[in-house]
Amino acid sequence: MSNLDRAARQLLEALQQDCRQSTQALAEQVGLSATPVWRRIKELEEGGVIRRYVALADREKLGLSICVLANVSLVRHGEGATEAFEAMVRASAEIIECQAITGEADYVIKVVAPDMKAYDQFLQSKVFKVAGVASVRSNVVLRELKYETALPVP
Structure with a gap:
């Protein structure tokens, strides 16, 4: 289409x-x-061009003050590590985006949380519990310069 x-x-x-x-x-x-x-x-x-309709909520008005872009690396991709990580991603409301990427990390996740303590708790209780997660490099968003959901239509 x-x-x-x-x-x-x-x-x-x-x-x-x-x-x-x-x-x-x-x-x-x-x-x-x-x-x-x-x-x-x-x-x-x-035809699947329109996947769904959504309402865009203001994360800060919902008390989600922290936004983090985290690069996640897995130790190995065998033995179910990839599947386990991706299942955790799908089950975690805090993760609002996830992409499998090339380069030094395997995934980049976008996480929202009320504060740094809640983000740390998320890492400890969910991400680090997944067997096969080798490292997480977190980048806290200082300010959002552009946030668009509309795709350019060629």
């Missing part, structure tokens, strides 16, 4: 900015009537 026409691209851009817009409002933006817009949105959903 990578061959999106102009209208589909415009719809996707509009939905990424505000997915609560009515079909009529979206139709006015892309120059179509409401029924074709509704049909195109369904096609984008069914």
Whole structure:
């Protein structure tokens, strides 16, 4: 579904900015009537281009003052270490992003917590409990310069 026409691209851009817009409002933006817009949105959903709709919450207003980018290295990738680590990631609400990466570390995780004590507790009770975790190098975010969830639509 990578061959999106102009209208589909415009719809996707509009939905990424505000997915609560009515079909009529979206139709006015892309120059179509409401029924074709509704049909195109369904096609984008069914084709997996639109995975889900979410509300973006302000982490600091939720008391999550600390944001940490941590590079995690595993001792070995055999014997279930990778699977165990990835299962812990999926089960941990504190981890809001995780990527397997190339370079010195195996993964980079983005963790939110109320404070450093809570982050330390998270490391001790979850990350370091996973057999095969060799090291964690934490980088505390001082300030967020850009936080976007919308993807560029070519």
